[in-house]
Each structure stands twice: as structure tokens, then as C-alpha cells.
Amino acid sequence: AQKITQTQPGMFVQEKEAVTLDCTYDTSDPSYGLFWYKQPSSGEMIFLIYQGSYDQQNATEGRYSLNFQKARKSANLVISASQLGDSAMYFCAMREPRIKAGNMLTFGGGTRLMVKP
Amino acid sequence: GAVVSQHPSRVICKSGTSVKIECRSLDFQATTMFWYRQFPKQSLMLMATSNEGSKATYEQGVEKDKFLINHASLTLSTLTVTSAHPEDSSFYICSATAGTGRGNQPQHFGDGTRLSIL
Numbered sequence: 001a002q003k004i005t006q007t008q009p010g011m012f013v014q015e016k017e018a019v020t021l022d023c024t025y026d027t028s029d030p031s032y033g034l035f036w037y038k039q040p041s042s043g044e045m046i047f048l049i050y051q052g053s054y055d056q057q058n059a060t061e062g063r064y065s066l067n068f069q070k071a072r073k074s075a076n077l078v079i080s081a082s083q084l085g086d087s088a089m090y091f092c093a094m095r096e097p098r099i100k101a102g103n104m105l106t107f108g109g110g111t112r113l114m115v116k117p
Numbered sequence: 118g119a120v121v122s123q124h125p126s127r128v129i130c131k132s133g134t135s136v137k138i139e140c141r142s143l144d145f146q147a148t149t150m151f152w153y154r155q156f157p158k159q160s161l162m163l164m165a166t167s168n169e170g171s172k173a174t175y176e177q178g179v180e181k182d183k184f185l186i187n188h189a190s191l192t193l194s195t196l197t198v199t200s201a202h203p204e205d206s207s208f209y210i211c212s213a214t215a216g217t218g219r220g221n222q223p224q225h226f227g228d229g230t231r232l233s234i235l
Contacts, residue, residue, distance in 0.1 A: 033221065035224075037226075042228070043208060043228060043229040043231070044226060044227075044228045044229060045161075045210065045212070045226035046226075047223040047224075047225070047226075050221040050223060052221060091160060091161070103222070103224065104163065104166065105151075105163075105224055109159070109160045110159075110160050112158075
């Protein structure tokens with residue numbers, strides 16, 4: 001079974017609108033952490049936002065917020081007021097410290113977001 | 118803070134050449150570094166976990182004699198692709214974390230190396 005699933009291979013959004021990128025996960029580790037990274041066409045991986053399994057509130061970082069629904073095992077990324085520079089690949093990743101030692105991450109397949117002017 | 122430098126950014130070389138890629142944590146000590154491979158339009162595939170002062174831990178299916186990893190210090194890990202062939206052409210990217218990796222510490226990534234074997 002897939003540990004991290006991103007069901008949207010590609011998405012379009014109009015500039016200035018909000019967009020939600022889906023991520024579901026599967027783990028038996030109660031102390032997991034979820035990360036979102038952005039990868040522009042140049043290739044670098046940019047850390048966006050983190051949600052811990054015990055965090056009571058949804059994480060927010062500027063225009064990025066995480067819609068964390070623990071019972072449904074989903075951690076969707078919401079980007080508000082999309083900008084042309086948001087066009088990139090977005091990866092959801094999970095850390096399971098009690099299952100995988102040493103801070104390993106498991107990545108989803110990614111979603112390519114394209115912002116239309 | 119938490120800058121990871123990866124060098125070179127692009128390599129084009131002939132088949133049979135060995136290629137060394139460096140990954141440095143510039144402003145923190147990285148006990149553990151990770152090496153990933155990424156094919157076009159695909160996700161990152163973990164190749165190995167590199168621990169300072171010990172042998173790297175390779176993922177299943179990754180040839181340790183093909184992809185040599187050396188983590189000589191807390192700020193430097195190297196990946197050497199030995200006797201590279203066209204099928205080794207790919208995007209290689211490293212990452213590192215400071216400390217034990219608990220809590221919300223993300224992996225910080227280098228900018229990647231695009232390897233093309235002719």
C-alpha cells in the first residue's frame with residue numbers, strides 16, 4: 001500500500017484564486033510528521049510547511065495552510081491567492097520516527113500546479 | 118539558516134567516467150544526509166542514508182558498488198557514480214537535517230545535480 005498518496009498529477013488554477021492540493025497518508029506510527037515541499041522547474045526542493053501528528057491546530061505559513069484531518073488521514077495543502085510563481089511540482093512527505101530511524105522521509109508522487117494568468 | 122550546497126549542478130560526461138557529487142551543510146552540522154534520485158516527472162526516490170563516520174545504508178535495489186557514498190565529516194557527504202552509463206543519467210539531489218531529526222525539523226535540500234551520460 002502507498003504510504004503517501006497524491007491523487008492529482010496535475011492541476012490548473014487561475015491567478016489570485018485559492019487551490020487545494022490533496023495528500024493522504026497511511027502509517028501506524030503515532031508520532032508522525034507531515035511536510036510539503038515545492039519543486040520549481042529548476043529542481044531545488046523548497047520546504048513550505050510542517051504538521052505534526054499531535055498538533056492541535058492546522059499549520060499556517062503565509063499563503064500556505066495545511067488542512068489536517070487526522071481521522072481521515074489527510075493533510076491537504078491550501079495555497080491562497082495563487083501567484084504565477086507558484087507554478088511548480090508539490091510533494092507531500094511523511095516522517096515516521098518510530099518506524100524509520102534517522103529522519104527519513106517518504107514522498108508522494110507529486111502534483112504539478114500550473115497557475116494561469 | 119540551514120543551507121545545503123550541492124556541487125556540481127550539472128555534469129555531462131562520456132560513458133565509463135566516474136562522477137563525484139558533493140553535498141555540504143554550510144551553517145549546521147548534519148549527522149545524517151540523504152541521497153535521492155529523481156527521474157523526469159517522477160517523485161524523489163531515496164537511494165541511501167549517509168551517516169557521518171559509518172557506512173551508508175542503501176535502499177533495496179540500489180547498487181552500493183555503483184553508487185559510492187562517503188560521509189567524511191559532519192558537513193560533507195559525497196556520492197560517486199562509478200563507471201557511469203547512459204542509464205545512470207538522472208537528477209540527483211541530497212538533503213540533510215540538523216540534530217536528531219525529531220519534531221518539526223525539515224530536511225534541507227541541495228539544488229540537485231543533473232547528470233547526463235553520453
